[in-house]
Amino acid sequence: MAKPENDTFIRALLRQPTDYTPVWMMRQAGRYLPEYNQTRARAGDFLSLCKNPNLATEVTLQPLARFSLDAAILFSDILTIPDAMGLGLYFAEGEGPRFERPLREEWEIRSLIAPDPDTHLRYVLDAVTQIRKALCNQVPLIGFSGSPFTLACYMVEGGSSSDFRQIKTMLYARPDLLHHILEVTANAVTAYLNAQIEAGAQAVMIFDSWGGALSHAAYQEFSLHYMQHILAGLKREHDGVRIPNIVFTKGGGLWLESIVESGCDAVGLDWTIDIGEARRRVQGKVALQGNLDPAVLFSSPDIIAAEVEKVLASYGHGHGHVFNLGHGISQFTPPEHALALVEAVHALSAKYHTSQ
Numbered sequence: 001m002a003k004p005e006n007d008t009f010i011r012a013l014l015r016q017p018t019d020y021t022p023v024w025m026m027r028q029a030g031r032y033l034p035e036y037n038q039t040r041a042r043a044g045d046f047l048s049l050c051k052n053p054n055l056a057t058e059v060t061l062q063p064l065a066r067f068s069l070d071a072a073i074l075f076s077d078i079l080t081i082p083d084a085m086g087l088g089l090y091f092a093e094g095e096g097p098r099f100e101r102p103l104r105e106e107w108e109i110r111s112l113i114a115p116d117p118d119t120h121l122r123y124v125l126d127a128v129t130q131i132r133k134a135l136c137n138q139v140p141l142i143g144f145s146g147s148p149f150t151l152a153c154y155m156v157e158g159g160s161s162s163d164f165r166q167i168k169t170m171l172y173a174r175p176d177l178l179h180h181i182l183e184v185t186a187n188a189v190t191a192y193l194n195a196q197i198e199a200g201a202q203a204v205m206i207f208d209s210w211g212g213a214l215s216h217a218a219y220q221e222f223s224l225h226y227m228q229h230i231l232a233g234l235k236r237e238h239d240g241v242r243i244p245n246i247v248f249t250k251g252g253g254l255w256l257e258s259i260v261e262s263g264c265d266a267v268g269l270d271w272t273i274d275i276g277e278a279r280r281r282v283q284g285k286v287a288l289q290g291n292l293d294p295a296v297l298f299s300s301p302d303i304i305a306a307e308v309e310k311v312l313a314s315y316g317h318g319h320g321h322v323f324n325l326g327h328g329i330s331q332f333t334p335p336e337h338a339l340a341l342v343e344a345v346h347a348l349s350a351k352y353h354t355s356q
């Protein structure tokens with residue numbers, strides 16, 4: 001399959017030379033865009049939007065029509081896997097995700113089965129195929145999944161949580177049960193990401209949004225270990241083309257060295273770590289993605305450009321940097337400020353890519 005006309009993002013993930021620093025934004029298709037809210041209203045609700053490949057394609061392309069982003073990301077959610085496992089996902093208005101049947105009883109946990117993506121997650125694979133067609137090879141498409149630990153948080157808590165009381169109780173009192181959930185989920189994620197790659201995803205990202213809530217030892221045992229297992233089973237090539245992967249543990253700056261050893265191509269960083277320090281610590285073994293504080297986008301175009309420059313300067317001269325926010329873009333971001341970010345990255349980064 002032909003490589004994208006703009007393959008800057010893929011090249012940066014593989015630490016190859018590029019003329020500038022590529023940029024995309026986590027949650028780039030979302031509620032800060034009025035056109036997203038319109039499509040979502042047509043779908044009825046968020047989950048129906050995810051499950052309709054035509055509408056998922058439409059919203060995936062919306063931010064690309066406004067900004068010259070260097071990658072598209074599949075419009076979906078990390079919770080499609082537990083939904084396909086039969087937990088009954090729904091979104092209560094204004095309250096975030098919920099499960100009708102959270103995992104609590106041992107028999108429920110023991111009967112958990114990894115869904116076959118070709119049947120139970122067909123709508124996601126159809127969206128990937130359709131988005132690739134609509135992109136006409138202009139920029140690469142990123143596929144994604146949640147990490148097993150992050151998915152387990154929602155599956156056990158039954159929704160979002162501020163203290164992770166249920167899952168941490170299980171972690172300390174019944175680690176065997178949590179390990180079972182994580183093992184089944186890791187197998188599900190591996191099959192799901194490989195199916196996305198087969199359907200046309202040109203890079204894949206694992207979102208470990210809650211790994212940072214764990215203790216040092218528990219992170220290695222309950223989150224990183226299972227991401228490592230996924231990375232070992234991931235297709236690294238499709239049709240002769242390398243498919244790079246990105247691991248993003250929010251709050252994972254402390255564990256950078258061990259994340260690097262997991263076998264990933266790139267590490268996503270939240271805004272709490274200095275990207276120059278992160279670069280020194282990873283010793284050229286992986287690319288880095290990040291890491292502007294999304295709250296910077298509430299300021300003004302001038303301030304945004306100055307903050308972009310700080311991140312670029314901290315990373316410094318050379319390759320292997322994909323610019324991104326340190327977490328998803330807020331729904332309260334003015335779209336013109338997202339535009340200012342993308343333009344600033346392109347305008348200010350070229351000087352860091354000249355041959356020295």
Ligand SMILES: Cc1c2[nH]c(c1CCC(=O)O)Cc1[nH]c(c(CCC(=O)O)c1C)Cc1[nH]c(c(CCC(=O)O)c1C)Cc1[nH]c(c(C)c1CCC(=O)O)C2
Binds near residue numbers: 029031075076144328
């Ligand atoms: C934890 C998590 C979820 N989903 C996701 C994560 C990991 C990333 C992170 O840490 O934020 C990942 C995700 N969710 C969504 C994407 C789409 C791709 C993209 O543009 O980046 C991606 C990559 C769409 C979405 N997923 C969701 C929305 C908003 C839904 C809406 O339209 O009402 C979008 C655009 C809903 C969602 N989905 C989830 C939550 C907690 C919520 C509610 C959040 C909120 O209300 O702000 C679970």
